[in-house]
Amino acid sequence: MLHRNVLSRIAPVAVLISGIVLSSGVRAESDTYFDFSGKISIENRWFPQTNLYPHQSRHSSGFVLEPELYFEGAEGWSFTLVPFFRYDSADSRRTHGDLREAYFLLYGELGEDEWELRVGVDRIFWGVIESNHLVDIINQVDVIEHPDQEVELGQLMAHLTLSGEWGIAEFFVLPHHRERTFPGRDGRLRSGLIVDEDHPTYESSAEQWHTDFALRYSHNFGPFDIGISVFDGTSREPRFDPGGTIEGLVPHYEQIRQFGLDAQMTLEDWIWKLEAIRRSGAQNLSYEEDDYAALVMGVEYTFYSIFDSPADFSVVWEWNYDERGEDATTIFDDDLFFAIRYALNDLHDTDFFFSMMQDREHSTNVLFLEFNRRLTDQWSMNIEGFHLLNSDEKDVQADPIRRDSFLELRLNYNF
């Protein structure tokens, strides 16, 4: 029944998309609606220190196209299309495209409750923490875009949401797996051996077409926002076999199960945050299967309208812990994160962000600086600085990028 509805609704969309009318008018109820928006960015990155590996350059420049098309039918269903393309002058692998989003959205009532179905390519974010996205697992990260792992690749899925007074229940069917992106030979911010993206291996014989499942329940009551989740399927985080091939390190994607918890308590000027996972089925850095738990907790305090100005000043503190310790496959084995954010709340939405991550086991110390400002109604700019203040040669995650501190300037045209 539902299926037939979906199909009968796709046809008019196809017709509309093919004959796109490039004017987006004012919206009225019970009317079709089309919107074309997006962002074009010009970006430059400078690496002040000389390269550690041959072929890497000191500078890269490029541009990003990220248009968004949205069509809404009279009955409220919609189709969203967000393609993405980046050109990078230094690393041919960083020149890449992706389908960030391409999904149909339908929703309706179910007695007192509501259902919503999204089918296609979409991005899903779970979590509350600033320094690390521990619980977030539906999408693969586009590491080549940014080493902070905040940018995600589009993921093919069917995503059903049921919601009511009792909370929000979400069901995901994920039929396809995306490989993580990594810098190429000429790129900075990479490991000594480059990652061979063309020959990944999988634990499942279905390889990248293994069907993964995920469930999430979330609810909010009073000051609390809480989510619990489970994921069963192909890990988004690859393991690398020792040695590798002539082309480099070969990523191997295992079958895992992960239980997750994310919680936030918002109490006046204080925000308390927690994310925790329990993952089984993955090997650790010593190539032993190691079921483990990891957590990150933190607190954020904001001084609102500081110095009688409209500006807000926030202080964030977070602690990342992974019980595998030295065998952890991520950099967050036992790390303290401290950050400040100064938001001017002015006409230009100017804000500064500064953070520091300190590994408690190693002497690795990472600084990150960000400045954002709107220039006009359509132009905006960002400046980012990343600096490895100190790196421990025993820290296998951080050591290869010890000379890759960078400064980035981005100019965006939003339309």
Place this chain on the structure above:
Amino acid sequence: MKTIDHCLGRRIFSLPFAFCMSLLLGWSLSIPVHAESAEEKGLRIARDADARNHGFGNYTAQQTMVLRNKHGQESHRKLRVKILEVPEDGDKSLFVFDNPRDVQGTAFLVHSHKAGPDDQWLYLPALKRVKRISSSNRSGSFMGSEFAYEDMTAQDVDKFTYRYLRDEPCGDLTCFVVERVPTDKDSGYRRQLVWFDQEELRAQQIHFYDRKDTHMKTLALEEYAQYLDKFWRSGLMTMVNHVTGKSTTMKWTDFQFQTKLSDRDFTKTGLKRVR
């Protein structure tokens, strides 16, 4: 009780305030005044105005803001506003930003409450992330404008105390002047003075006094129109900050009352769907 809650409890620019006030006026006129203190009269006005705005159900509107600094430089904001009346509690409000383009698609959801702090969430479309945010920034600027969050979102009547001051001419009309004092410690205001016209009990002007009791801002409400033969809404609000010399003009258009909006449009799931 409900009237009062509504009157004072509503966002100023949604004009329920004006309604409320007009209600209050009507009420106060119909009742002998002698035994009544100024506080009682103020409270009655607030309750009355609140009652008048009862039953609007929901509405949507377009909002265009022009922000000006003291050098005359201008910046524009465009957003859509959706309001749902919640009879037993505070209203639910949804603001969707269309302009500036870098924040396009960002949405701000507020569940206001009669008692206790409001619940607020922000949807950031670039990250596809719904973020719960604190409501203790009530005195902070809304989108860099001269309107504070507390001017934009519903406030419960019980969060103020009232005092009727005097009658005074306001333009071609005669107004009641009522003082209201926020009881919320997070409010940026020590007190506010509200001018209600005696004809329809619409707020015509509001003076805002900061915590040091300096007359900080003045809001003028103009171009009133009546919807569904009952509900008055201002189409033009101008907030002037006397301390900084900055001002914000907020134009309201395309009011639509009693649309298909329901509770479901004001949930975290609905927030992610917003366009």
